[in-house]
Amino acid sequence: MLFPEHDVRFIAVNSGVDSANQQDNDFTPFLNIINEFYVKDSSKKVKAVMKQKGESGEYLTTNPPYGYMKDPDNPKRHWVVDDEAVAVVRQIFAWCMEGFGPSQIAKKLKEAKVDCPTVHWMKMGRNAPAKTPDNPYNWAPRTITGILEKMEYLGHMVNFKTRKQSYRSKKKLENPPDQWKIFENTHEAIIDEETFARVQELRKNKRRPARTGKTNMFSGLVRCADCGEKLYYCTSNSFETRQDHFVCSTSRKKGKEVCDTHFIRAVVLEEGTLQHMRLVISCVAGYEDSFRRALGAKRSEEARKELSAKKQTLQKSENRLAELDRLFKRIYEDMVNGKLSEARFQMLSDDYEQEQADLRAKIEMLENEIQNQEDQAENVDRFIRQAKKYLYLEKLTPTVLNDMVNAVYVHAPDKSSGHRVQDVTISYNYIGILPANLLYDVVNGKAA
Numbered sequence: 001m002l003f004p005e006h007d008v009r010f011i012a013v014n015s016g017v018d019s020a021n022q023q024d025n026d027f028t029p030f031l032n033i034i035n036e037f038y039v040k041d042s043s044k045k046v047k048a049v050m051k052q053k054g055e056s057g058e059y060l061t062t063n064p065p066y067g068y069m070k071d072p073d074n075p076k077r078h079w080v081v082d083d084e085a086v087a088v089v090r091q092i093f094a095w096c097m098e099g100f101g102p103s104q105i106a107k108k109l110k111e112a113k114v115d116c117p118t119v120h121w122m123k124m125g126r127n128a129p130a131k132t133p134d135n136p137y138n139w140a141p142r143t144i145t146g147i148l149e150k151m152e153y154l155g156h157m158v159n160f161k162t163r164k165q166s167y168r169s170k171k172k173l174e175n176p177p178d179q180w181k182i183f184e185n186t187h188e189a190i191i192d193e194e195t196f197a198r199v200q201e202l203r204k205n206k207r208r209p210a211r212t213g214k215t216n217m218f219s220g221l222v223r224c225a226d227c228g229e230k231l232y233y234c235t236s237n238s239f240e241t242r243q244d245h246f247v248c249s250t251s252r253k254k255g256k257e258v259c260d261t262h263f264i265r266a267v268v269l270e271e272g273t274l275q276h277m278r279l280v281i282s283c284v285a286g287y288e289d290s291f292r293r294a295l296g297a298k299r300s301e302e303a304r305k306e307l308s309a310k311k312q313t314l315q316k317s318e319n320r321l322a323e324l325d326r327l328f329k330r331i332y333e334d335m336v337n338g339k340l341s342e343a344r345f346q347m348l349s350d351d352y353e354q355e356q357a358d359l360r361a362k363i364e365m366l367e368n369e370i371q372n373q374e375d376q377a378e379n380v381d382r383f384i385r386q387a388k389k390y391l392y393l394e395k396l397t398p399t400v401l402n403d404m405v406n407a408v409y410v411h412a413p414d415k416s417s418g419h420r421v422q423d424v425t426i427s428y429n430y431i432g433i434l435p436a437n438l439l440y441d442v443v444n445g446k447a448a
Contacts, residue, residue: 043167054159057183063126065152066117067190079187082124086190088114092147093191096199099217099398102144109139117143148203154196155189156182194382198429202402214244216266217398218273218408224248225409225425227259233266246410260412264422272424273408274396280434283442284387290442295380295431314366321359324352379430386429404429 003010003019010019017028054060064070064079067089071078088109095105109116115123119136151158159181162172202220214235222231231246246269248262284291331348334340340348386404393400411423427433 039167054181057157057186059157060159063121065150066120066147067153068187069124069126081188081190085117085120089147089153089190092144093153093195093199094399096148096202097195097399097402099202099215099219099402102141102148105144106139106141110135110137113137114139116140148199151182151196152187153189153191154184154193155187156184157186158182194386198402201406216244217396217401218246218266218269221401221405222246222264222269222408222410224250224259224262225411225423226262229259231262231264231410248410262410262412264410264424269408269410269424270396273401273405273426274393276424276426277390277396277400277404278393279439280428281387281390281393283439284384285391287442288384290445291384292380294438294442314363317359317363317366321356321363324356324359328352383428383430406432 002008008019011017015031017031050060058077059079067082067085068079069082070076071080092105092109095108100108115136116133116139118133121127147153160175161180163175164171165173214233216233219233220230223229224231227248227250229248229250232249232252233244233246235244244266246262246264246266248259250259251261328349331340331345331352335342335345383404390400390404405426406429407427409425409427411425413420413422415421425433
């Protein structure tokens with residue numbers, strides 16, 4: 001239709017089509033259908049092959065992500081670390097832990113004159129996905145975002161992250177994470193799991209500079225203790241920082257009738273948080289066993305013995321449950337064969353069913369206890385490792401704050417005594433909020 005309107009003669013030699021021949025034009029739609037069927041069938045076969053490869057643990061990506069390169073000894077099935085790029089990836093994660101966003105990180109890399117991924121790949125002789133940029137140091141914020149979200153940096157292979165709507169479309173669509181296929185520890189990790197998990201949490205609480213251009217390490221972390229909403233970071237145009245403060249967003253938007261004003265100066269918040277963190281770290285360093293007991297976690301040796309005993313009990317219960325199934329089948333056959341009366345069968349089956357119900361409840365309880373105890377012990381161990389990294393904490397930095405603290409809750413001030421008294425509650429990573437008297441009990445040997 002298009003060619004005749006523009007006086008264009010179309011000739012396909014292999015297909016024997018000439019638009020000037022009306023008979024050929026009549027046959028062309030059928031030829032298109034046949035060609036379409038062939039392409040569609042080929043697409044199905046390619047998809048089946050790719051699915052089989054992806055589910056068997058083979059890389060589906062043609063090129064490794066920035067920070068890795070193909071193993072010269074096994075280019076199709078293994079990645080190795082790119083020493084030059086890996087330093088940049090780790091620096092990007094470190095800056096994110098310090099509170100910098102993708103745009104700020106991109107600006108830092110540009111100022112440091114670090115080659116962007118496309119230029120770096122071209123220098124390595126690898127086919128780059130785009131043409132050479134005019135500025136080799138022009139890092140895009142979306143590139144930083146992609147790096148911060150890649151699970152591949154944990155050493156895992158992630159397949160089926162994207163899909164295409166049909167073989168006709170070249171546009172890639174994102175698959176939800178529950179459709180991903182993850183194979184762990186397939187190559188060397190660049191980022192540890194704790195740092196990666198913390199970065200994902202920080203990315204959920206995006207921090208933007210105030211109108212004055214100032215930023216604060218507590219932005220995104222500090223919340224109202226009453227309504228749970230974030231506190232706005234408010235600044236002045238002057239270089240005086242002592243008046244910079246946080247205020248409840250609900251109070252600002254909806255008024256004091258909905259939520260009382262929760263106001264705290266940034267410098268007071270920083271000083272109070274630093275003092276509390278120092279106290280917690282000193283308790284961990286000097287009274288580790290008491291600290292564990294106060295959090296309900298056992299010593300490593302005690303925990304292993306207790307877990308071993310529970311797992312043995314769990315195994316015995318599961319074995320008995322399987323044995324009861326066999327016994328129930330046996331007495332049923334005896335009843336059918338006349339070796340056991342129906343009344344006797346009913347009595348035994350009732351006993352077995354009751355015992356099975358008790359065992360299932362016991363098994364579920366033991367599994368929950370084992371899982372909770374393992375999770376609790378692991379979380380306490382993680383927190384203790386984090387705390388020991390900062391034994392000589394002199395100054396609070398964004399990295400330290402983000403590494404140890406999950407959230408800070410500011411309460412409404414109390415002026416009933418004639419003085420302004422304000423409580424601040426700190427929720428630490430892995431262990432949450434510590435009870436008010438816990439540290440006192442730890443230091444004075446009163447921990448449970």
